[in-house]
Amino acid sequence: MVGKKGSRSQARAEGLQKTDNNMDVTSWPVAGMINQKNYYTEYLKRDDQYLAYRTTQEENTNRMVKEARDRDRALAQSNGIPLADPSNAIDEDTHMEGMETAGSLQEPHGSKVIVIHPGSQNLRIALANAALPKTVPMVVARKWRHNESEENGGEPKPKRVKIDNEVSAKPEEWFGEDFATKYNTESSNLKIRMKNNKRKLMPNSKELVVNFNKRTQPDVISEHNDPQRIDWTEILPGKVPEYFTGHAALRIPDQSRPRYKLFWPLRNGLFNEHDYSQSNLLLNDFFLVIEEAIKSELGLKKKKEWQDYSCCFIIPDLYERKYVTSILDGLMRDFGFKRICFMQESMAASFGAGYSMACVVDIGAQKTSLCCVEDGMCIEDSRMNLKYGGADVTEAFIKMMLFDHFPYEEINLKRRYDLLLADELKHKFCTMNEVDVAVQLYDFHLRASGQDTRKYTFKTYDEPMLAPMGYFIPTLFDHSNKLFGRHKVIDRSYDLYDGSPNDPIPVAQAAVLQYSAQNAPSVANTAPDASPAVFAASTPSKPKPYSLLNRLPQDDTESTPLSSVAGSPVPEGTPQPGRDSPAPGMAEHTNGHISDPSAGRIRAAEERDSILPIMPLDTAIMLCIKEATRGDERKMKDFFGGIMLVGGGAKVAGFNTFLETRLRERMPNYNKEIMIGLPPRELDQQLVxxxxxxxxxxxSSSGNDSWIYRREYDMLGAKLLAQKLMWAF
Incomplete structure (x- = not known):
């Protein structure tokens, strides 16, 4: 009988006995337990652990090494001293920075930086060390079946109202009863105001103007006798370019062969989505104007040279995130700049004028932006963007002149030479001085390609003043087509985590939308339950909530909404919540039904997009300052004493005095403090x-850490904007 084996002998017999062969279980180091009562980490707690900060430090170090080598090379060439080690030169030769030999080899400061400021009508561009920028029209002319004045049956602009498919023979009926009523009402109000100010008025001024304009005839001047004839863009047969940009595009004859059509990539301060069918076509034209301006105006013909240049790009105060990210991507990938930084318009204006605290009112061609700037930073809740500008004044002035039988009845602002003529007439004759409101005799020359020059003589009365009054009475302007095509080809920006729109929504801009919805129903389509808004008054106080903001969660009242921690990231291409289908992880149960938490925010954004933001300029200034001060009496006085007008739309004679008087009438408690200023040193308002x-x-790079470098953009993309920009993005 075999004896029973023990467990140890059985394990040894079956090869299962555990033996110690002095070998570790694994070659990986074993981490000990953390003492949870006393532990510390420095992860992401120092600036040098951020790629954006390290890139700036590396650039500063490389710059110092380059400067040291240049100094050492200059000394060696001038005195015969052998080249020293660059590392020693950084410490030992810093006292020689002011030597002429070293400075002679260094390039002029700012000669490698391109500053770009695009607008709806003009582009300002030049190197940073230039005294003044180059001005280029922001337009592209492309080969097309018809030009812009021949489309839609060649209907003129300002649009003439047709009765039974025919335009009335009476100019008083061309623009409808609504315009005639508003025009006559404002003309009567101007007479009353001038009588109160003890101005002399002729009782039959209007009749004198109308009767003279009816019977005047133009004088024809042959082209060879015209010393100021225009050089039109020539299109040689066999060498027909696909496009023209800038001044050359505006000087193409309307009857050219082949036809060219003008495209404006920016309208009303935003991408012009109405005239484009695809986003890539829109962006191509936008960057094409800038590219041709760099080549022709700055002399940088080859793109290989651009990789050594930096770019400072000026964007609106109240921007759309897609606008900024699209520009950043295009400048980095297509232009290949070394580095890029962004700056807001009001901040740039305060830098240019040297104001540390100001309420900047920027009146452009098609938009007016307001923002209070303090210590070089824009106050976010005070940002406003109104959709009217100098181009609206031009159109209103021409309509008023035609209403009073302007002798050149065929004027059409869709024709290129008529558009330039109308802009010239506005700059020459429009005024805000009541002393100039009288029967005046003027003349102008009409120059068109292939036609003899015609000299017209005409009279004006109150039209030159009533047209700029549209800044304070926006309903005088035509706002009928300013909302066409919104987000047709470029969708709004959505938050990556909760799928809600995340474009900035300042409190002041929400108040503008509410005002427009209530006071301009013809151009705004808002919810029927809108409640009145409270605007700036003599006693500073926090405004009441507006109905549009009431529709949003509380955190949406901030200037830039924050991302929510709820849900998971939505990949690109996923249908956005509230438009196609709810995204995964974004739905919640309410009363037994599944609802999308971001759908309300999307509906609110769509409502905002359907309202055209317009408001009288004086009311907008008071509201802007009120939102910036938040009840601080001292700050309110400082801002009222530092209102600065910039932009080409404000270049109307007497505009500053008129605005100052109007503000004092509405804010009698700040009568002594209110002051409208211009940029110092006689700097042009359009270039500030x-x-x-x-x-x-x-x-210097050490004082400006907002530069975005190409290497870090390739790694992190547009996410860098959150760290690089000087404001909340």
């Missing part, structure tokens, strides 16, 4: 923002 961008771009 660009000048501020050039000043900002020339700051």
């Amino acid at each position: 923002a660009w000048k501020g961008g050039s000043v900002f771009a020339r700051l």
Whole structure:
């Protein structure tokens, strides 16, 4: 009988006995337990652990090494001293920075930085060390079946109202009863105001103007006798370009062969989605104007040279995130700039004028932006963007002149030479001085390609003043087509985590939308349950909530909404919540039904997009300052004493005095403090923002950490904007 084996002998017999062969279980180091009562980590707690900060430090180090080598090379060439080690030169030769030999080899400061400020009508561009920028029309002319004045049956602009498919023979009926009523009402109000100000008035001024304009005839001047004839863009047969940009595009004859049509990539301060069917076509035209301006105006013909240049780009105060990210991507990938930084318009204007605290009112061609700036930073809740500008004044002025039998009845602002003529007439004759409101005799020359020059003589009365009054009575302007095509080819920006729109929504802009919805129903389509808004008054106080903001969660009242921690990221291409289908992880149960938490925010954004933001300029200034001060009496006085007008739309004679008087009438408690200022040193109002961008771009790298470099953009993309921009993005 075999004896029973023990467990140890059985394990040894079956090869299962555990033996110690002095070998570790694994070659990986074993981490000990953390003492949870006393532990510390420095992860992401120092600036040098961020890629954006390290890139700036590396650039500063490389710059110092380059400067040291240049100094050492200059000394060696001038005195015969052998080249020293660059590392020693950084410490030992710093006292020689002011030597002429070293400075002679260094390039002028700012000569490698391009400052770009695009607008709806003009582009300002130049190197940062230039005194003034180059001005280029923001337009592209492409080969097309018809030009812009021949489309839609060649209907003129300003649009003439047709009765039974025929335009009335009476100019008083061309623009409808609504315009005639508003025009006559404002004309009567101007007479009353002038009588109260003890101005002399002729009782039959209107009749004198109308009767003279009816019977005047133009004088024909042959082209060879016209010393100021225009050089039109020539299109040679066999060499027909696909496109023209800038001044050359505006000087193409309307009857050219082949036809060319004008495309404006920016309208009303935003991408012009109405005239484009695809986003890539829109962006191509936008960057094409900038590219041709760099080549022709700056002399940088080859793109290989651009990789050594930096770019400072000026964007609106109240921007759309897609606008900024699209520009950043295009400048980095297509243009290949070394580095890029962004600057807001009001901030740039304060830099250019040297104001540390101001309420900047920027009246452009098609938009008016307001923002209070304090210590070089825009106050986010005070940002406003109104959709009217100098181009609306031009159209209103021409309509009023035609109403009073303007002798050149065929004027059509869709024709290129008529558009330039109308802009010239506005700059010459429009005024806000009541002393100039009288029967005046003027003349102008009409120059068109292939036609003899015609000299017209005409009279005006109150039209030159009533047209700029549209800034304070926006309903005088035509707003009928300004909302066409919104987000047709470029969708709004959505938050990556909760799928809600995340474009900035300042409190002041929400108040503008509410005002427009209530006071301009013809151009705004808002919810029927809108409640009145409270605007700036003599006693500073926090405004009441507006109905549009009441529809949003509480955190949406901030200038830039924050991302929510709920849900998971939505990949690109996923249908956005509230438009196609709810995204995974974004739905919640309410009363037994599944609802999308971001759908309300999307509906609110769509409502905002359906309202055209317009408001009288004086009311907008008071509201802007009120939102910036938040009840601080001292700050309110400082901002009222530092209102600065910039932009080409404000270049109307007497505009500053008129605005100052109007504000004092509405704010009698601040009668002594209110003051409207202009940029100092006789700087052109249209160039102040660009000048501020050039000043900002020339700051040393150690004092300007908002530069985005190509290498870090390739790694992190547009996410860098959250760390690089000087404001909340």
